[in-house]
Amino acid sequence: MSARVGPGENATQAPSPIQHFVGADRTYAVLWYSVICTVSLGLHVTFVIGTRRLCGWNSNFCFTLLFVLSLACIIRFSTELIASFTALFYMDWIEYQALWIAFGSLAFAPYFTVVLLNFLITFHRLAYTAFPFKAGEYLNKSVLQVQFLNAFLKL
Structure with a gap:
């Protein structure tokens, strides 16, 4: 059975999303998203500046x-900040669909990277806490670089 198409609708185009805020x-x-993203960006930039010498x-x-x-x-908060401003200007969903796909890719890829990095941090801290004298032998620079590269490729 074929889906019914209402008057004025095209079956090949995706429907416009429901507008929750008008x-x-x-x-x-x-404004709320902008404040949250700006504060979060400021905190993360401060953290990056503070920890770059400790790496x-x-x-x-x-x-x-x-x-x-x-x-x-x-990356995630910058994308959300830019996307919230584009939503303020009522940019057309159909006309700028490639832009929305790019925003979605940039916004959701860090979620998976963050989960992977949290597992790596947990594993690394557990190894150095449980085996403080042997962990340095097993987790040498090349092993850690492979883990780092794997996490970076997920981003």
Whole structure:
């Protein structure tokens, strides 16, 4: 059976999404998102500036992972800030569909990277806590670089 197409609708185009915020509500939502994203960006940039000298490949590898985690969050919050402003201007869903796909890719890719980095941080801290004298032998620079590269490729 074929789906019924209403008058004025094209079966080959995706329907426009439902607008949850219209008028003043949209302005307040964009303002709220902008404040949250700006504060979060400021905190992450401060963290990146503070931890860049602490990064390393031995027991301080967690700072390297936290540095990359913060960079992933900066990408996500920057994308959400830009996307919220485009929503304020009522940009057409159908006409700029490639833009929305790009925003979605940039906004959701860091979510998976953050989860992977949190597992790596947990594993690294557990290894150095449970086996403080042997962890440096097993988690040498090349092993940590492979983990880092794997997490970076997921981004």
